[in-house]
């Protein structure tokens with residue numbers, strides 16, 4: 134099959150390399166000529182696993198016909214990209230964290246079949262053609278819009294032993310579960326500049342984390358006890374991690390707060406004191 138991956142960052146290169154290794158004809162669409170040239174020359178190197186995947190690269194907009202496209206940019210990149218993506222006719226998979234992109238997709242009135250998903254992997258981009266796979270998990274996908282019998286079959290051909298892809302019946306449970314994890318862990322670790330595990334080992338941080346989990350579960354209509362069990366398990370598993378928001382704040386970069394906590398605030402009908410506080414604080418910390 135022919136697979137298009139939009140965005141040559143950590144997740145774009147990870148997805149691109151793994152589907153290519155399953156034998157799919159894979160192209161990563163990037164916005165910089167240098168990255169296009171370097172991927173053309175080296176393929177994508179999976180650091181630590183010591184091999185290079187034969188991936189091609191084109192610039193955004195140089196679309197070639199593909200069976201499916203994966204959008205692997207940050208949520209805040211989508212404003213610029215969605216008008217270009219509108220021209221694609223094949224099914225499109227969005228792999229952003231948070232749920233803010235759902236409102237953007239709806240506003241853009243995309244006509245293609247839309248699949249959304251979560252990525253349980255951890256990855257860091259080392260250079261324009263090298264990615265380090267820091268944590269293994271699976272990719273969970275589900276239809277958001279449209280119905281196409283072929284889509285599920287198509288996604289199942291991307292499922293591999295080293296890179297499992299699972300197709301679920303409903304999108305809301307998978308995105309909501311990940312959104313709660315990111316709403317609890319990312320802003321707090323970013324503001325406090327602590328590793329994920331410290332949200333459990335410090336009883337005061339843990340109390341705040343639990344309050345955030347309660348608020349987020351309330352907005353999404355989920356059971357806070359069950360969600361806390363899940364957040365707890367993910368924090369334990371990633372206890373030595375620096376969350377993506379902690380690293381973004383450390384480096385003075387824009388964060389994904391809007392698509393994560395901003396989404397919850399925009400969809401709430403009650404007061405959310407803890408979520409509002411972390412939202413305002415992250416925004417304040419990343420303003421010039």
Ligand SMILES: NC(=O)C1=CN([C@@H]2O[C@H](COP(=O)(O)OP(=O)(O)OC[C@H]3O[C@@H](n4cnc5c(N)ncnc54)[C@H](OP(=O)(O)O)[C@@H]3O)[C@@H](O)[C@H]2O)C=CC1
Pocket residue numbers: 139140141142143144145162163164165193205206207208210213214228229230252253254255256257258377389
């Ligand atoms: N990294 C991880 O471990 C995980 C990430 N995720 C989620 O996956 C998504 C992607 O994250 P990640 O890969 O880490 O992010 P990165 O910052 O590593 O990559 C984003 C990529 O998008 C590219 N990009 C931005 N705008 C455009 C554009 N207009 N045209 C083409 N390319 C563009 C950037 O290009 P350029 O290089 O030129 O700036 C960059 O390569 C996020 O929503 C994140 O939350 C989910 C789970 C784990």
Ligand SMILES: CC(C)(CO)C(=O)C(=O)O
Pocket residue numbers: 230314315318319329367371374375376377378
């Ligand atoms: C799961 C978690 C919190 C791991 O650090 C993550 O997704 C992130 O850092 O963005």
